[in-house]
Amino acid sequence: DAGVTQSPTHLIKTRGQHVTLRCSPISGHKSVSWYQQVLGQGPQFIFQYYEKEERGRGNFPDRFSARQFPNYSSELNVNALLLGDSALYLCASSPYGGSEAFFGQGTRLTVV
Amino acid sequence: AQRVTQPEKLLSVFKGAPVELKCNYSYSGSPELFWYVQYSRQRLQLLLRHISRESIKGFTADLNKGETSFHLKKPFAQEEDSAMYYCALDFGNEKLTFGTGTRLTIIP
Numbered sequence: 435d436a437g438v439t440q441s442p443t444h445l446i447k448t449r450g451q452h453v454t455l456r457c458s459p460i461s462g463h464k465s466v467s468w469y470q471q472v473l474g475q476g477p478q479f480i481f482q483y484y485e486k487e488e489r490g491r492g493n494f495p496d497r498f499s500a501r502q503f504p505n506y507s508s509e510l511n512v513n514a515l516l517l518g519d520s521a522l523y524l525c526a527s528s529p530y531g532g533s534e535a536f537f538g539q540g541t542r543l544t545v546v
Numbered sequence: 547a548q549r550v551t552q553p554e555k556l557l558s559v560f561k562g563a564p565v566e567l568k569c570n571y572s573y574s575g576s577p578e579l580f581w582y583v584q585y586s587r588q589r590l591q592l593l594l595r596h597i598s599r600e601s602i603k604g605f606t607a608d609l610n611k612g613e614t615s616f617h618l619k620k621p622f623a624q625e626e627d628s629a630m631y632y633c634a635l636d637f638g639n640e641k642l643t644f645g646t647g648t649r650l651t652i653i654p
Contacts, residue, residue, distance in 0.1 A: 437589075467641065476550075476632050476644030477590070490641050524590065533578055533636035537590040 438527050438538035446544045447515050455510040455541045459527030465489070466508040467535060468500055469524040477524055483508055484531035512543075520545045548573050548637045552645035559623045560653045567618040567648050569607075569633030578636040579616045581607055582644075585629045593618075593631070603627070628652045 439458045447453050459466050465484040469477035479492040483502035497513045506527075512519055522542050526535035549572045559565050571577065579596040594602045596609055596616065607618045616633060633645040 469642075469644075474646070476634075476646050477642070479641040479643070482641055490639060492641070531640055533640050533642050534580070534592065534595060535642060536592070537582075539589045 438525055438536055440523075440525050440538040440541050442541060443539065444542045444544075446546060449515055449517060449545055451515050453512050453515060453543060455512075455523050455525075455543070457508045457510070457525030457527075457538060459506050459508070459525075460536055463527035463529050463536070464506055465528045465531040466502055466506065467526045467528070468508070468510045469526065470494075471522040471524060471540070472520075480510070482531070489531060515545045517545050519543065548635075548643060550633055550635050550643050550645040552631075552633055552648050554648045555646065556649050556651070558651045558653055561625055562622050565618075565620040565623045565627065565650065567631050567633075567650065569616045569618065569645060571614050571616065571633075571635055573614065573635070573637055575638060576611075577638065579607070579609060580634045580636075580642065581605070581616075581618050582632045582634055583629050584632070590632070623652045625652045625654055 441456045467482040468480040471477040481500040482490040486502045500510045502508045522540045524540045525538045528535050551570045581593040582590050583593040584590045605620045630647050632647045634642040
């Protein structure tokens with residue numbers, strides 16, 4: 435089992451641009467969550483999707499959006515990037531939407 | 547407010563000595579409690595979950611509801627325990643709230 439896979443691994447974007455991050459969950463897992471981890475902090479919850487429906491949303495602006503596809507993979511989109519969006523973005527999957535999560539390696543986003 | 551606090555950013559312990567990583571939370575209910583670990587250049591992974599009451603890699607964690615704490619303990623530290631440790635709680639909404647983490651260094 436390859437575990438949760440995320441792409442790309444690293445990304446550099448300019449302020450104001452848009453970014454799309456991708457996540458493939460563990461086979462059989464129907465729930466995907468996204469977390470943002472800035473340097474020196476623990477991961478912070480952004481979204482949870484289960485069976486293609488949004489189950490939860492953290493305290494993030496509307497510039498952040500996500501979706502889940504029929505194969506349970508997911509995308510996180512961030513519009514109008516700010517310098518403060520620079521962080522490690524983690525995707526986690528779980529079988530049924532509970533909080534026991536299996537994490538991917540993350541996507542390191544740098545906004546310049 | 548629901549909050550998870552790990553008071554120590556850094557902790558150094560000699561090999562063979564006991565380890566205790568502190569985690570405190572503020573919540574009046576009964577959360578689900580987890581410890582996650584991140585070894586160098588590896589992904590964040592679940593170390594243990596309170597509800598399963600398992601001991602993983604010699605680590606245990608005891609919930610103290612009176613003190614609202616969930617400290618992680620190991621009686622004899624090993625060099626391979628050096629890592630970043632995060633306490634995480636589910637306050638009943640199926641999302642994890644993480645502490646800021648403690649970097650544990652085991653001194654040979």
